[in-house]
Amino acid sequence: AETFLASANLRLVLAALFGCVIGQAALFYMGTFYAYYFLERIARLDGMTVALLTSVALVIGTPLVVACGWLADRVGRRPLLLGSVALAAVLYFPLFHALLAAANPALAEARATAPVVVHADPDDCSLLFDPLGRARHDDRSCDVVKSALARGGVGHATVALEVPGPAWLEVGARRVVAPDAATLAGAGRHDAIASFQAEAGRALEAAGYRGQADPARVDRPRVVAILVALLALAAACSGAYAALLAELFPARIRYTALSFPQNFGNGWFGGLLPAITFAIVAATGNLFAGLWYPVGLAVLCFVVGWFAIPETRGRPMH
Numbered sequence: 001a002e003t004f005l006a007s008a009n010l011r012l013v014l015a016a017l018f019g020c021v022i023g024q025a026a027l028f029y030m031g032t033f034y035a036y037y038f039l040e041r042i043a044r045l046d047g048m049t050v051a052l053l054t055s056v057a058l059v060i061g062t063p064l065v066v067a068c069g070w071l072a073d074r075v076g077r078r079p080l081l082l083g084s085v086a087l088a089a090v091l092y093f094p095l096f097h098a099l100l101a102a103a104n105p106a107l108a109e110a111r112a113t114a115p116v117v118v119h120a121d122p123d124d125c126s127l128l129f130d131p132l133g134r135a136r137h138d139d140r141s142c143d144v145v146k147s148a149l150a151r152g153g154v155g156h157a158t159v160a161l162e163v164p165g166p167a168w169l170e171v172g173a174r175r176v177v178a179p180d181a182a183t184l185a186g187a188g189r190h191d192a193i194a195s196f197q198a199e200a201g202r203a204l205e206a207a208g209y210r211g212q213a214d215p216a217r218v219d220r221p222r223v224v225a226i227l228v229a230l231l232a233l234a235a236a237c238s239g240a241y242a243a244l245l246a247e248l249f250p251a252r253i254r255y256t257a258l259s260f261p262q263n264f265g266n267g268w269f270g271g272l273l274p275a276i277t278f279a280i281v282a283a284t285g286n287l288f289a290g291l292w293y294p295v296g297l298a299v300l301c302f303v304v305g306w307f308a309i310p311e312t313r314g315r316p317m318h
Contacts, residue, residue, distance in 0.1 A: 003253045003260075015308035016248055017261035023085040023301030024234075024241045025270030026294040030092065031061070031234035033274050034294075035227055038096065041278070042287050043103035044153050044213045057224050061231030068239025076313045077244040082305055084236035089298040091233070092291050095226055100287070102222040103213055110208030111287075114172030116156040118145050118285070124167065125158065127283050141166040141178040146285065148197050154209050155287035171203040247312035269297060 003009050032054075039050045072080050101108040118125075120142035145167045149156050161167070168177040176199050179192035205211075249257040277290030 003256045009249070009253060009257060011308075012248060013257050013260055015304060016245060016258065017265050019301055019304035019307075019309045020081060020241050020244060021261045021265030022269045022297050023081065023088075023305070024237045025266045026273060026297040026301070027084060027088050027234040027237045028266075029270045029273040030088070030294050031227075031230040032058075034277060035099070035230055037274055037278070038099065039103055039223070042153050042155075042281075043100050044107065044211065045103050045218065046212060046215070049215065049218065053220060053223050054227060057227035057231060060224070061228045061235060064232050064235035065238050068235045069243070070239075072240040072243060073313065076311050077240040077247075078305070078309060078311045080236045080240035081244065081309070082302055084233050084240075085298040085301045085305070087236075088233045089295050089302065091229075092295055092298075093288060095229060096288060096291060099223065099226045102219040102226060105217050105219075106208045106210060106214055111155065114207035114209075116149065116154055116204070116207075116209070117170040118142065118149070118156050118158045118167060119161055119170060120145065120158060120167035121161050121164065122158070127279075141180050144193055144196060145169050145178045145200070148200050149285070150282060152201075152204060152209065152211060153287075154204060155281075156285040158285055169200055169203070171200075171207050171209075174203045174207070176200045176203055244309070244312050247315045247317065248309075251318055 003013060036050060036054050039045045039053070040047060045053075068080060097108075124140045125142040125146060126140065146156070149169075166178050166180040168175055176196065178196050179189070245258040245262060246254065273294060277293050280290040280293060281287060283289075
């Protein structure tokens with residue numbers, strides 16, 4: 001009751017949630033889970049290489065949390081908290097572009113030289129986010145095209161058709177028309193879709209969009225360095241926020257008051273971050289569009305934290 005019914009305490013709880021915890025959750029999940037998924041699903045590295053590179057980065061990056069905790073005891077909590085989320089908002093797009101170029105140079109080059117465009121009726125396109133991998137997406141020509149691209153981790157733009165008709169795929173100067181799935185049934189539909197997928201696959205491979213990253217071209221030191229940079233942002237925020245949360249509330253309500261923003265912020269804003277970011281990627285076809293979600297959380301945390309989070313270093317804990 002003292003935590004949630006007293007207006008002064010409730011304001012502190014909400015300030016902690018939106019001015020501290022959601023930023024820490026975004027930076028932590030981006031530096032760990034999302035970076036792992038990005039390398040595996042978007043950069044198309046094989047699972048063993050992803051596991052090894054992220055493990056090396058974690059060995060290097062994890063001690064930075066302790067170092068940043070020491071730094072927070074010297075310079076204060078606010079500089080590390082606000083500085084880390086501000087840097088994340090500015091650096092996430094260039095860092096993940098660099099990560100793709102280091103992990104899969106062929107894919108990065110193909111995106112620049114042979115962009116992929118889906119020409120379709122917007123009303124013919126569904127949201128292809130399918131975390132369980134059970135949906136078929138073969139009832140509409142647009143879905144046939146986009147599901148083939150999604151399985152290959154190929155980003156694309158979508159342009160509305162000028163004349164009604166089935167969707168078609170543009171890969172550089174090459175054009176591949178999808179079957180009008182709505183007019184086909186049974187084996188005929190299956191064969192038509194399989195033929196389209198094979199032709200689209202050949203067009204994509206010829207343009208440089210191969211299924212997996214070429215192991216010989218993976219710049220492993222650069223990938224690890226970028227992963228460590230992402231972990232450093234998370235470490236700077238994490239090194240400050242735990243002490244800040246404990247120092248923000250009076251002892252009588254401390255555990256109740258800090259546990260709500262800590263668990264709600266990390267559980268919902270952080271835990272759902274990979275699913276939400278990949279849903280945005282699936283909806284837009286843009287491999288980097290999902291980054292707007294953590295960037296938005298970082299910006300929100302910076303603004304709320306700037307106005308609502310005080311410096312707590314040296315505050316009595318009794």
